[in-house]
Amino acid sequence: MKIQSKADLEKINREYSSRLYYPDTTKVLVGMASCGIAAGGKAALEKAMQDFPGGNGVSIRQTGCLGFCEVEPLVEIAATGKPRVIYQKITEDKIGDVINSYLENNFKKTKWILGQVRDPRSVMEDHLENPLSKVEPLEKIPFLEDTPFYNNQVKIALRNCGYIDPDSIEEYIARGGYFAFLRALFDHKPEEIIQIITDSGLRGRGGGGFSAGKKWATCARHHGDRYIICNADEGDPGAYMDRSILEGDPHSVLEGMLIAAVAIGSSQGFMYVRNEYPLAVKRLVTAIKQAESYGLLGENIAGTDFSFNIKISTGAGAFVCGESTALMASLEGKVGRPRAKYVHTVEKGFRQNPSNLNNVETFANVPAIVSKGAEWYAGMGTEGSKGTKVFSLVGKITNTGLVEVPMGTTLRNIIFDIGGGVLKKKKFKAVQTGGPSGGCIPEQYLDLGVDFDELTKIGSIMGSGGMIVMDQDTCMVDIARYFLDFLEEESCGQCNPCREGIKRMLEILTAICEGNGKEGDVELLEELGDMVAKASLCGLGTSAPNPVVTTINYFRHEYDAHIKDKKCRAGVCKNLYYYEIDAEACTGCRVCARKCPQDAITGEKKEVHQLDQDLCIKCSICYEACKFNAVIIK
Amino acid sequence: MNQVSPPTAEQCVDVAIDYMELDKIIEEEFGTDKENLIMILQAIQRRYNYLPQPTLKYLAEKIGVAYSQIYGVGTFYSTFSLEPKGRNIISICLGTACHVRGGERVRERIIDTLNLNGKHTTGDMRFTLEGVRCIGCCSLGPVIKVNEDVHGRIGSDEVEKVLEKYE
Ligand SMILES: Cc1cc2nc3c(=O)[nH]c(=O)nc-3n(C[C@H](O)[C@H](O)[C@H](O)COP(=O)(O)O)c2cc1C
Ligand code: SF4
Ligand code: SF4
Ligand code: SF4
Ligand code: FES
Ligand code: FES
Numbered sequence: 001m002k003i004q005s006k007a008d009l010e011k012i013n014r015e016y017s018s019r020l021y022y023p024d025t026t027k028v029l030v031g032m033a034s035c036g037i038a039a040g041g042k043a044a045l046e047k048a049m050q051d052f053p054g055g056n057g058v059s060i061r062q063t064g065c066l067g068f069c070e071v072e073p074l075v076e077i078a079a080t081g082k083p084r085v086i087y088q089k090i091t092e093d094k095i096g097d098v099i100n101s102y103l104e105n106n107f108k109k110t111k112w113i114l115g116q117v118r119d120p121r122s123v124m125e126d127h128l129e130n131p132l133s134k135v136e137p138l139e140k141i142p143f144l145e146d147t148p149f150y151n152n153q154v155k156i157a158l159r160n161c162g163y164i165d166p167d168s169i170e171e172y173i174a175r176g177g178y179f180a181f182l183r184a185l186f187d188h189k190p191e192e193i194i195q196i197i198t199d200s201g202l203r204g205r206g207g208g209g210f211s212a213g214k215k216w217a218t219c220a221r222h223h224g225d226r227y228i229i230c231n232a233d234e235g236d237p238g239a240y241m242d243r244s245i246l247e248g249d250p251h252s253v254l255e256g257m258l259i260a261a262v263a264i265g266s267s268q269g270f271m272y273v274r275n276e277y278p279l280a281v282k283r284l285v286t287a288i289k290q291a292e293s294y295g296l297l298g299e300n301i302a303g304t305d306f307s308f309n310i311k312i313s314t315g316a317g318a319f320v321c322g323e324s325t326a327l328m329a330s331l332e333g334k335v336g337r338p339r340a341k342y343v344h345t346v347e348k349g350f351r352q353n354p355s356n357l358n359n360v361e362t363f364a365n366v367p368a369i370v371s372k373g374a375e376w377y378a379g380m381g382t383e384g385s386k387g388t389k390v391f392s393l394v395g396k397i398t399n400t401g402l403v404e405v406p407m408g409t410t411l412r413n414i415i416f417d418i419g420g421g422v423l424k425k426k427k428f429k430a431v432q433t434g435g436p437s438g439g440c441i442p443e444q445y446l447d448l449g450v451d452f453d454e455l456t457k458i459g460s461i462m463g464s465g466g467m468i469v470m471d472q473d474t475c476m477v478d479i480a481r482y483f484l485d486f487l488e489e490e491s492c493g494q495c496n497p498c499r500e501g502i503k504r505m506l507e508i509l510t511a512i513c514e515g516n517g518k519e520g521d522v523e524l525l526e527e528l529g530d531m532v533a534k535a536s537l538c539g540l541g542t543s544a545p546n547p548v549v550t551t552i553n554y555f556r557h558e559y560d561a562h563i564k565d566k567k568c569r570a571g572v573c574k575n576l577y578y579y580e581i582d583a584e585a586c587t588g589c590r591v592c593a594r595k596c597p598q599d600a601i602t603g604e605k606k607e608v609h610q611l612d613q614d615l616c617i618k619c620s621i622c623y624e625a626c627k628f629n630a631v632i633i634k
Numbered sequence: 635m636n637q638v639s640p641p642t643a644e645q646c647v648d649v650a651i652d653y654m655e656l657d658k659i660i661e662e663e664f665g666t667d668k669e670n671l672i673m674i675l676q677a678i679q680r681r682y683n684y685l686p687q688p689t690l691k692y693l694a695e696k697i698g699v700a701y702s703q704i705y706g707v708g709t710f711y712s713t714f715s716l717e718p719k720g721r722n723i724i725s726i727c728l729g730t731a732c733h734v735r736g737g738e739r740v741r742e743r744i745i746d747t748l749n750l751n752g753k754h755t756t757g758d759m760r761f762t763l764e765g766v767r768c769i770g771c772c773s774l775g776p777v778i779k780v781n782e783d784v785h786g787r788i789g790s791d792e793v794e795k796v797l798e799k800y801e
Contacts, residue, residue: 035771038784069773237729240770275676275713276769316672316711319767333671334703335710392772394731400773432730468730482733486767492710595791597743620739621791 002295004303006182009173016174020164021120021131025059026079028052028099030090031072031162033065033247034279035240040091041073047092048099058099064248066162067402068149071114074162077102083138084117107138115144122159124176124371148417149399154380156388157205157241157364158404161248166283169290172251178296180370184259185302193263194220197366199374201386206231206322206359207437207463208539209385209452212366215356219264219346222354226266228257228308229331229350229357232273232280233315233322236435237486239466241390242360244402246273246280249364250287254297254310256363259370261308264356269310272327275317284312319436319490323538324349324357326492337492338538359464361390381407385451385462395432395468396423408449411441415469426471430554434463436483436490437543439550440476459550461543475572476555477562481509483547491540498541501532505548515575517563522552571633574618578634583608585630592622592631649686649718656689657696666697671707675714684715720755720762722800725779729768732775736790740776741765743793761797 003009030036030045045062052058066074071088075098078084085107087098098112107113116138119130137143144150155161164171172178184193198213219226230253234242245253257269273281288310291297299307313331320326321336328350330336349355365387369377378386385407391414394400398420405414411431415421422428430440433450439460441448448454452462470479484506493499505528508521529545536542552559561567568576581592581601586608593601593609600616603609611622611631623631659677664670674697678689685708694701708714726741744763748756755762771777774786778796785796 034769035773038771038774038777038786069771072773235767237767238731238772240768240772243770276766314673314676316676317713317766318711330672331669333667333669333699333707335706394772394775395734400731435730466730468734470734474734479734482730486728489712597746597791619743619790620736621789624736624789625791 002303003178003182004295006179006186009178009182012170012173013176013179016170017128020171020174022080023059023078024080025057026077026099026103028058028060029063029076029078029162030060030095031065031074032062033161033244034277035069036065036072036074037279039069039072043092044073044075044090044095048095051096052099058103061165062167063164064161064166065244065402067153067158067244067404068114068399069401070399074114076117076162078117081135083135084120084132085138085141086114086117086144087112088114107141110141113141115142115147115150118143118145120163122163122175123154123156123368124159124179148420149401149403152409152413152418153404154388154406155404156368156377157245157252157361157390158402159249159368160252161244164249166248166250167286169251169287169294172249176371177251177367178255180367181255181258181262181296182302184262184370185304185306190220190263190265193259193370196370196374197263200369200377201374201381202362202365202369202377203385203452204359205361205365205389205464207236207434207461209462212358212362215346215358216260216264218344219354219356222347224353225268225351226264227350227353227355228260228264228266228269229327229355230257230269230271230363231322231324231327231357231359232271232277233327234274234277234360234464235319235322236464236466238394238468239392239435239464241392241402241465243274243277243280245360245364245390246277247283250280250283251291252364252367253360254284254287254291256358256366257310258296258301258308259366260356260358260363262306266356267307267309269308270331270350271310271312272321272331273312273314275315281312281314288312318492319486320492320538320540323540326538327357328355335492337494338540340537361465382449382451382454384453389450389462389465391465391467393419393467393469396426396471396474397421397469398423407451410447410449412446414450414467415446419469422469422471426473428469429472429474430470430476432460432468432470432479432547433466434461434546435466436486437461437539437546438463438466439546440470440479440554441550442554459546459553461546473570473572475513475568475570476551476558477509477512477568478570478572480548480551481506481513484509484544487540487544491544495535495537495541497532497535498537498544501528501536502541502544504528505532505545509548512559512562513568513573513576515562515566515573517559519563521563522556522559526552569633571620571623577618578613579611579616579618579623579631580634581609581611582630582632585628587628587630589627591625591627595621595625597621649682651686651688651692653692655681656692660693660696668697668699671697671699671704672711675704675708679714684718687716717755718759720759722761722781724761724763724797725766725769726763727767727769727771727775727777727779728765729772729775731768731772732777735775737776739790740778740788740793743790744778744797747794747797760801
């Protein structure tokens with residue numbers, strides 16, 4: 001069927017909305033984003049399909065990601081007239097029991113239950129009645145929306161992730177999808193759409209934070225075959241919000257691109273997806289085909305003379321290709337080297353034509369803004385940064401996951417309330433934002449409200465939204481070295497300050513980490529950093545010194561310890577510490593001795609053990625294994 | 635970007651190249667569109683697990699792009715390999731989240747266990763070790779992927795046992 005009008009879309013919406021919220025079977029939804037699969041979700045799904053092959057009132061479906069990675073695989077079970085229950089850590093051995101207990105209305109095994117849903121509607125469904133309003137909630141089981149991980153979250157970009165089957169366009173439409181696009185196509189002039197996006201205050205989520213509306217307006221002013229390009233290169237290591245959106249709700253991005261195409265006047269779109277994301281590509285291919293079969297992509301969309309096609313290209317493992325000009329060179333099949341932006345890509349980009357590049361999350365926000373209006377969106381967030389932002393909360397954190405919160409939420413709120421604090425109750429040291437272009441933020445700034453401008457003020461950046469939490473066992477000099485090592489490898493090498501400057505800085509940092517640091521090294525790093533930042537051509541170079549500069553500013557004492565005392569107190573830089581067994585604390589449990597690959601630890605059962613420094617290769621196995629904290633860093 | 639070292643003697647196994655098949659890969663899926671160069675190379679690499687030089691020469695003719703440019707693209711992007719890879723590919727995550735959770739120690743254990751001494755591939759072609767930057771399973775960090783299997787929360791002491799399973 002080809003959709004020709006809003007009435008056509010409404011028909012699908014009504015039919016599938018009722019199937020979504022009032023299913024005639026017991027629906028089992030298994031989280032099948034990459035990380036759910038890696039945690040065992042796929043095996044669980046297959047097991048469930050085997051046990052409940054259909055016809056017995058149970059249907060097994062896949063869904064995207066609810067964001068709570070730590071307790072994956074997540075499984076949600078729902079049936080009409082019954083509460084919707086989310087179960088955690090459901091591997092194949094448990095899934096059968098879990099389904100049966102739901103069918104028997106037995107909700108006693110509470111450790112499997114993460115919570116019950118109070119209201120499954122998305123932000124686009126205010127007009128609907130809450131499908132659960134007449135359902136008696138379960139006693140003694142918390143509402144998901146009240147649990148610390150979820151209660152501060154506002155899901156706009158992630159509105160459908162974990163709620164729908166990403167391979168079903170009908171379910172996307174059921175949740176209000178493609179209405180914004182039809183409205184843009186039928187009811188608005190292109191300038192009006194651009195005005196809405198400008199007024200909403202939406203800033204690019206890929207890192208730069210440039211006003212999306214302004215970018216669209218500039219691109220629309222230039223003549224030629226205009227292109228809409230989606231940046232799904234997501235190169236920042238430790239960030240995966242774009243992947244999650246593409247895997248969990250690909251249509252939201254397609255719809256965002258379609259709206260941009262109407263607004264800017266474009267008939268060809270591109271999706272540049274990172275090579276490491278095969279599942280995202282697969283879901284996108286399905287999504288594009290489905291949209292085409294409904295006449296929402298392709299020629300003469302919805303019976304109008306507007307046509308738009310989307311081609312998917314994959315990257316090949318080069319961080320610098322996330323940069324706009326390099327990305328466009330790569331799309332042309334060339335080596336991805338950035339060029340100077342005397343002429344902006346909105347004027348001359350891909351194939352020398354006006355090209356509008358936005359990030360995945362930026363596009364995913366667009367349909368919600370067009371549906372609900374600029375004012376609604378601008379009502380959230382801070383003065384300069386509107387709406388919400390998705391963060392990937394990773395590293396030494398208790399609740400690893402993807403969280404979407406209003407701009408301005410404090411770091412403390414995100415890390416300690418939502419994230420549950422530092423892993424194993426160790427001491428918080430820093431949080432790194434902005435990836436290789438960002439910086440490390442110390443404890444003193446935890447009460448900072450996170451937005452584009454505040455993070456820049458303290459020397460970091462928002463970046464794409466990676467938040468890596470670091471604890472007492474993280475060495476800040478090593479982190480600076482780590483990022484420069486990354487950047488040295490990823491620099492495209494065409495300009496001197498970046499290529500040589502980063503290399504020199506890396507050499508100095510490596511020397512410091514190896515115990516060969518000299519007095520004056522820190523000052524030299526600062527001087528070099530200043531040069532690299534000022535003289536490099538693209539963003540990779542100009543922001544490269546950030547991780548070094550912030551660690552020097554906030555953790556100077558660690559540099560001094562490495563250089564002057566030759567000590568790495570975090571126990572990371574191998575030449576600068578050794579392990580010792582604390583005679584007071586050692587219980588003689590033998591765990592370390594059994595695990596040591598070098599047989600460096602000896603001792604009788606129940607007696608204090610000895611560690612032979614000459615044999616030890618500092619693999620840290622004993623340090624991690626000792627339950628009594630008896631292996632200590634010296 | 636990625637370093638290209640000449641293949642060792644064991645690795646210089648001649649691969650037989652089926653040019654009809656190669657032609658099909660290039661033509662049917664991608665036309666002879668120059669803009670598809672990167673994706674064509676990916677398809678060739680999927681087929682042979684690296685980019686055999688003769689295929690690149692053939693490709694240059696076929697789509698009308700200079701061999702030097704194809705070689706340039708093949709060396710610029712880190713996923714391409716100009717030398718044969720082992721039967722099992724170990725991808726160790728070197729993303730920031732895995733790094734702070736001890737990924738470096740895991741890498742050292744793998745290098746130690748496989749006696750890699752600066753090489754990427756074991757002499758018997760059983761394993762190739764590659765670094766990747768975040769595979770999006772940070773909650774499972776430190777993570778390694780062997781072929782298509784993700785092994786999460788892997789401790790340095792578990793490396794040997796995990797690798798044993800792959801022949
Ligand atoms: C070295 C470098 C890497 C980048 N990597 C990405 C990336 O992986 N994803 C992304 O969306 N933007 C990335 N950017 C930012 C893009 O250049 C561009 O600003 C962005 O995609 C524009 O979309 P937005 O305005 O919606 O954020 C990168 C920039 C630089 C300098
Ligand atoms: S700053 Fe670095 S990455 Fe950017 S163009 Fe110059 S050399 Fe290439
Ligand atoms: S694991 Fe800890 S307590 Fe047990 S023998 Fe080793 S040092 Fe002692
Ligand atoms: S660090 Fe590793 S080698 Fe050294 S004593 Fe501990 S387990 Fe053995
Ligand atoms: S839970 Fe979905 S990405 Fe981790
Ligand atoms: S950093 Fe290793 S999976 Fe993300």
